Amino acid sequence: MSKNLPLWEVFLRSRRGLEHKHVGSLHAADPEQAMQYARDVYTRRLEGCSIWVVRSADIHASQEGDAAAFFDPAEDKVYRHASFYDVPDGLKL
Amino acid sequence: MRETTYDPAHIEYVLRLGDNALILGQRLCEWSGHSALVEEDVAMANIALDYIGRARDLLTLACELDGGNQSEDDLAFKRDEEEFKNFLLCELPIGDFAWTIVRQVLLDTYHFHLYDQLQRSSDQKLATIAAKSIKESTSHLRHCSHWLTRLGDGTDESHRRVQDALNEQWRFTGELFAADAIDEFALAVGIGPDLSDLRERWHAQIASILHHATLTQPIDAPPVAGGRQGLHTEHMAGLLACMQSVQRAYPGLEW
Numbered sequence: 001m002s003k004n005l006p007l008w009e010v011f012l013r014s015r016r017g018l019e020h021k022h023v024g025s026l027h028a029a030d031p032e033q034a035m036q037y038a039r040d041v042y043t044r045r046l047e048g049c050s051i052w053v054v055r056s057a058d059i060h061a062s063q064e065g066d067a068a069a070f071f072d073p074a075e076d077k078v079y080r081h082a083s084f085y086d087v088p089d090g091l092k093l
Numbered sequence: 094m095r096e097t098t099y100d101p102a103h104i105e106y107v108l109r110l111g112d113n114a115l116i117l118g119q120r121l122c123e124w125s126g127h128s129a130l131v132e133e134d135v136a137m138a139n140i141a142l143d144y145i146g147r148a149r150d151l152l153t154l155a156c157e158l159d160g161g162n163q164s165e166d167d168l169a170f171k172r173d174e175e176e177f178k179n180f181l182l183c184e185l186p187i188g189d190f191a192w193t194i195v196r197q198v199l200l201d202t203y204h205f206h207l208y209d210q211l212q213r214s215s216d217q218k219l220a221t222i223a224a225k226s227i228k229e230s231t232s233h234l235r236h237c238s239h240w241l242t243r244l245g246d247g248t249d250e251s252h253r254r255v256q257d258a259l260n261e262q263w264r265f266t267g268e269l270f271a272a273d274a275i276d277e278f279a280l281a282v283g284i285g286p287d288l289s290d291l292r293e294r295w296h297a298q299i300a301s302i303l304h305h306a307t308l309t310q311p312i313d314a315p316p317v318a319g320g321r322q323g324l325h326t327e328h329m330a331g332l333l334a335c336m337q338s339v340q341r342a343y344p345g346l347e348w
Contacts, residue, residue, distance in 0.1 A: 005130075026132050029243070036236055040136040 007056040008034040010041075012048035020052050028053075099158040102278040105178070106285055107158060107219065108168070109275070109321055111151030112179035115169055116329075117200060118144030119336050123187050136236060140197070143229040150222045157218075170340035174333055175323035182265040184320065184329045191244055191254035195262055197237035198302060203269050205230040206294045207286065215283035238302050245306030252307065259303075260311045267316025269295070275321075 005027040011020035023042050028034035034053040043051070062070060078084050121141035128134035152165040182200060187193050208230055211223035244251040270292040272280075279285030303310050319325065339346060 027130060028132065032239065036239070037132040037136060039232075040139050040236075041132055044135075044139065 005029050008038070008053045009056050009059060010034075010038045011052040011054070012042060013050040014048055016049060020050065023047070025056060100278065100282075102275050103216070103282070103284060104155055104158045105275050106279045107151055107155040107216075109178040110219075111148050111155055111168070112177050113183050113200075114144045114151060115148035116177065116179040116332065117183040118142070118148055119332060120183065120185075120187055121193075121197075124193065129190070137193075140233050140236070143233065147222070147226050147229070150225075154218050154222065166340075170337045174325055174329050177325070177329070177333070178321050178323060180265070180268050181317060181320040181326055182262060182268070184326060184332055185262075185265070186328055188258065189254060191251065192258040192262075194237055194240045194244060195255055195258040197233065198241050199262060199266055199299070201230055201234040201237055202298050202302070203291075203295055205234050206291055206298070210286035210291065214285065219284065238306075241302060241308070242306040245303075245308045255306070256308055259308060263311040264314040264317050267313075268318035268320065271316065271318055273321070 006029075007025055008028055009025050010023050012023045013020045026034065026037050026041055028037050031053060035051060038051050038053050042048070074080070118141050121137060121144060124134070124137045124141070126134065128137055148169070149165050152168045156163050156165060156168065180200075182196060185196070205227070208223040208226040212220055212227060214220040214223060241255060244255045246252070270288045272288045276285060276288055280287055300310060
């Protein structure tokens with residue numbers, strides 16, 4: 001039966017002030033049911049105070065094949081880190 | 094032996110609440126591992142455990158009122174069938190998923206309005222249990238009434254199954270509002286609500302839920318009752334045999 005239902009990704013915010021984090025996925029027929037199942041499956045032990053559910057099909061993910069072109073070029077660009085630069089003495093930050 | 098200063102009707106009132114929660118919770122536990130979806134399996138087990146937890150609180154309170162000579166476990170595992178005072182609707186077998194959802198909607202709606210009123214009970218401990226229970230019942234009712242709409246407004250087969258279950262269960266709902274001497278005592282001393290008022294609230298909400306689920310409210314039939322006097326259906330013995338089997342085989346066993 002679950003094969004006929006769309007897949008949803010579940011994000012939880014564990015405490016106020018923290019960001020939502022991906023915790024897992026589930027099958028459900030619509031957003032309302034996805035929200036209830038997320039509550040039942042992922043917050044049984046007080047794990048969260050806020051839930052996001054997103055249709056997995058609505059997430060656009062980077063492709064493994066693109067990894068070299070996407071991420072490798074950042075490897076030799078150390079000057080993009082703030083720590084690359086010497087801060088002159090006396091400069092007030 | 095400690096002296097009790099509480100009226101036996103007060104103790105009986107709390108005991109009935111506890112038995113309804115215990116027996117319905119025990120029935121719902123039978124779904125564990127059998128739902129069509131793993132998500133629903135967890136959801137149903139959560140509801141079952143809410144009821145079992147509520148039963149623990151209520152039976153413990155009944156024991157305290159009764160002088161503390163017995164424990165919640167004594168009440169759950171050592172009483173015989175005629176000593177249980179739950180509604181017959183709670184003890185009926187789980188049937189199929191449609192049958193279970195119909196029963197939950199009927200009883201969760203009842204519990205939602207009952208515990209809403211019990212928050213103002215003159216019994217402070219009962220009011221505290223009610224304040225916790227109302228949150229659980231809100232969530233149970235949301236879950237189960239959505240399922241009822243999904244099934245009622247679903248396929249021809251799902252509609253037929255929930256309508257058949259509703260037709261079959263309807264005559265068991267009269268017992269929920271049949272006030273006897275215990276309820277009149279509870280109302281008089283401010284422990285429990287007015288059941289005729291509760292019936293009106295229940296009917297109004299059930300009518301709305303059934304309409305939304307495209308279901309037809311059955312015609313009132315002569316009610317089937319007896320659970321609160323300890324007169325049960327043939328299904329109760331099997332439920333107790335399962336629930337009490339460990340304590341009956343190994344009296345006093347703990348873990």
